[in-house]
Structure formats: C-alpha cells, structure tokens
Amino acid sequence: GAGVSQTPSNKVTEKGKYVELRCDPISGHTALYWYRQSLGQGPEFLIYFQGTGAADDSGLPNDRFFAVRPEGSVSTLKIQRTERGDSAVYLCASSSTGEGTEAFFGQGTRLTVV
Amino acid sequence: DQQVKQNSPSLSVQEGRISILNCDYTNSMFDYFLWYKKYPAEGPTFLISISSIKDKNEDGRFTVFLNKSAKHLSLHIVPSQPGDSAVYFCAATGANNLFFGTGTRLTVIP
Numbered sequence: 139g140a141g142v143s144q145t146p147s148n149k150v151t152e153k154g155k156y157v158e159l160r161c162d163p164i165s166g167h168t169a170l171y172w173y174r175q176s177l178g179q180g181p182e183f184l185i186y187f188q189g190t191g192a193a194d195d196s197g198l199p200n201d202r203f204f205a206v207r208p209e210g211s212v213s214t215l216k217i218q219r220t221e222r223g224d225s226a227v228y229l230c231a232s233s234s235t236g237e238g239t240e241a242f243f244g245q246g247t248r249l250t251v252v
Numbered sequence: 253d254q255q256v257k258q259n260s261p262s263l264s265v266q267e268g269r270i271s272i273l274n275c276d277y278t279n280s281m282f283d284y285f286l287w288y289k290k291y292p293a294e295g296p297t298f299l300i301s302i303s304s305i306k307d308k309n310e311d312g313r314f315t316v317f318l319n320k321s322a323k324h325l326s327l328h329i330v331p332s333q334p335g336d337s338a339v340y341f342c343a344a345t346g347a348n349n350l351f352f353g354t355g356t357r358l359t360v361i362p
Binding site: 186 | 256258261286288293294295296297298301341349350351352353354355
C-alpha cells in the first residue's frame with residue numbers, strides 16, 4: 139500500500155502478557171517513529187529509527203518496552219508484562235529523511251490491557 | 253516537560269468565519285513546525301508546515317504564522333467549513349525528534 143500500515147488495528151490482552159505491534163512504513167522512508175497517545179493527549183514520543191538503528195529511544199517509558207527495525211523497513215514495538223496503564227493508541231509514522239520533513243502516520247493500534 | 257503547548261483544548265467557530273489555533277514552544281532549537289489534523293480512529297494527517305526561516309506559509313484556506321521571538325505559531329483557517337471539525341496538533345522538530353502539543357478540538361458549526 140501507499141501509506142503507513144499498522145497491525146493489528148485493535149489488540150486486547152491480559153495484564154502480564156507480551157504483545158507485539160507492527161508497523162510497515164512508506165517504502166523508501168528511512169525515518170520511523172513510534173508514538174503513544176492516551177485519551178485527550180497529544181502523541182507522546184517513544185522511539186525514533188533512522189534506518190536500522192534507534193537514533194533516539196529516550197521516550198520508552200521503561201525496560202518493558204522495546205522496538206526493532208532489523209532491515210530498515212518494518213518495525214515491531216514489543217511490550218513485555220503489560221500493565222493496564224499501557225492501554226493507549228500506539229501510532230507509527232515514517233518520513234523520508236527525519237529532518238524537516240513531514241511524517242506520515244498510520245491509523246494506529248489501539249491496545250487495551252484488561 | 254511539555255516542549256510544545258496548545259493551551260486551548262477546544263474551539264468552536266461558525267461556518268464561514270476564521271478559525272485561529274495557537275501553539276507555543278519552549279525549545280529555541282526547533283527549526284521546523286507542522287500542523288496535523290486528526291479524525292477519530294485515524295492517525296494524524298499532515299496539513300501544513302513552516303520553516304523557521306519564514307514567518308508565514310499559506311496553502312489555500314490554511315495559513316500558518318510563526319513568531320520566533322515569541323516562540324509562538326498559529327494556524328488560520330478561513331473560511332472555516334464543517335469538514336474542518338477535527339483535533340489539530342501542532343508539532344515541532346529540531347534535530348531528529350518530532351514533538352507534539354496536546355491538541356485543540358475544532359468544531360465548525362454549520
């Protein structure tokens with residue numbers, strides 16, 4: 139597809155379980171961002187990839203959160219031992235260079251931890 | 253620490269009138285600013301941007317103004333249309349990261 143694709147669109151999981159959220163960026167985009175958005179808030183930065191490497195992971199809230207982008211395209215956000223406070227919409231965005239260019243967002247994955 | 257702030261959570265405007273959405277930032281290293289529009293159950297979509305070397309950028313009904321000395325930018329929509337009703341996010345970027353404000357919900361009343 140032409141846009142950023144995120145799967146699944148919805149995920150319900152039990153507290154303590156492990157989840158993986160997938161992001162397929164726009165082809166050729168080297169920069170990829172993960173954000174988390176809670177109700178009534180703006181997107182909160184989690185991690186930024188430039189190519190295969192995490193250029194900035196300062197937004198990851200704790201060591202239960204991890205993200206990879208092994209081939210510089212698809213990225214997976216991994217959350218271990220999920221907690222109810224992890225419930226949010228997780229947004230992925232990609233851009234062509236990451237500097238001074240607009241980022242294009244996927245539709246998000248709504249994660250609900252029960 | 254919120255580096256990009258949108259102090260008005262909501263705004264209502266009559267159709268045909270001007271909508272003005274405001275945004276303030278604290279980091280003087282930001283050099284590119286963007287506005288995104290978000291409908292429910294969708295990701296934010298890019299609307300308009302401005303580089304720090306400019307003070308105005310216009311695209312159809314949308315104009316963004318930047319006041320660097322005040323660290324303030326605004327988005328003007330004129331004339332406002334009911335289809336403009338959405339949440340608008342201001343964003344700013346410096347080196348690598350992209351920081352967002354908390355959003356302003358715009359309602360355009362027919």
